[in-house]
Amino acid sequence: MDNMTHGLAAALVARAGFSQRMGWRATAALVIAGEFPDVDYALRLGGLPFFLEYHRGFTHSLLGAAVLALPLGWLFWKLSGGKRYWPWAGLCFLGILLHILLDLITSFGTMVLYPLTSTRYAWDLLFIIDPFLTGIILSSFLATYLLKNRSIVPARIGLALFAGYLLLAAFNHAQALSRTKAAALAEGHQVLKAAALPVPLSPFRWSGVVEAEEATYQTAFSILDQTPLTFVAYPRMNLNGPLKSAEDEESVHLFRWFARFPVTEVKGDGRLRVVEYFDLRFHVVPGRKPFLVRVVLDEEGRVVKSGFAGL
Numbered sequence: 001m002d003n004m005t006h007g008l009a010a011a012l013v014a015r016a017g018f019s020q021r022m023g024w025r026a027t028a029a030l031v032i033a034g035e036f037p038d039v040d041y042a043l044r045l046g047g048l049p050f051f052l053e054y055h056r057g058f059t060h061s062l063l064g065a066a067v068l069a070l071p072l073g074w075l076f077w078k079l080s081g082g083k084r085y086w087p088w089a090g091l092c093f094l095g096i097l098l099h100i101l102l103d104l105i106t107s108f109g110t111m112v113l114y115p116l117t118s119t120r121y122a123w124d125l126l127f128i129i130d131p132f133l134t135g136i137i138l139s140s141f142l143a144t145y146l147l148k149n150r151s152i153v154p155a156r157i158g159l160a161l162f163a164g165y166l167l168l169a170a171f172n173h174a175q176a177l178s179r180t181k182a183a184a185l186a187e188g189h190q191v192l193k194a195a196a197l198p199v200p201l202s203p204f205r206w207s208g209v210v211e212a213e214e215a216t217y218q219t220a221f222s223i224l225d226q227t228p229l230t231f232v233a234y235p236r237m238n239l240n241g242p243l244k245s246a247e248d249e250e251s252v253h254l255f256r257w258f259a260r261f262p263v264t265e266v267k268g269d270g271r272l273r274v275v276e277y278f279d280l281r282f283h284v285v286p287g288r289k290p291f292l293v294r295v296v297l298d299e300e301g302r303v304v305k306s307g308f309a310g311l
Contacts, residue, residue, distance in 0.1 A: 140159075218283065251306055
């Protein structure tokens with residue numbers, strides 16, 4: 001999720017009882033710990049490929065949460081002047097776990113079990129920016145200051161609404177995934193893999209993606225609308241001859257590791273040919289192809305230029 005939602009969610013958890021018992025430093029500890037995993041955005045300094053390979057890795061893993069909570073807990077233990085260290089370490093561990101949870105519910109993928117595996121887990125429940133979830137958390141947090149003497153009550157109600165919204169998203173996701181598979185099977189496609197991916201601004205609208213033997217198919221729909229689904233086909237392309245050398249590029253290897261529904265397109269028919277790779281997982285906003293890889297080849301198949309075209 002976005003950093004504002006991460007911080008607000010951590011602050012709301014703090015207001016549900018921790019800050020009342022441990023003071024304002026509990027809020028600070030939870031918020032800082034709740035934002036801390038995204039310190040790996042510094043990896044962007046090493047370039048987009050380096051960032052893509054390691055972002056949401058160690059700092060977003062269960063092992064990383066346990067390790068990072070120790071120094072963060074020590075810091076707030078010292079600032080508190082208290083006698084007990086472990087409550088502060090536990091609080092920081094909770095903040096990091098909350099961050100991991102909020103990233104897991106998106107489609108980007110989080111390496112929760114790193115370094116045991118670099119598999120990116122994604123629950124595909126909400127888009128990375130969800131104004132409804134953020135609104136629930138923000139309004140509940142503000143309510144804790146309007147009812148100062150009973151601040152725990154609106155905080156806990158807010159957390160209950162937060163959980164309820166996630167359950168709604170999970171229900172919607174199950175409905176969207178089932179409908180996507182059923183529509184693909186009805187058209188005669190052999191479903192090898194399928195996903196229902198969240199799109200911006202609505203928990204009821206989804207992008208359905210189906211990988212079949214001959215192509216990958218995508219559709220956009222609302223689970224509130226029973227109109228039959230219409231798929232856009234992206235034929236599976238096997239690169240032959242001079243174009244085949246594009247597959248040897250490091251950026252293409254990284255892309256194929258990262259992508260869930262990769263699509264390959266070839267453009268140009270003159271002296272230069274351009275091979276583009278993009279992931280239908282992120283092809284939910286018209287006109288945008290995040291994490292696009294472009295390989296430019298000459299007539300002999302020599303690589304003129306290759307790499308990520310940007311976010």
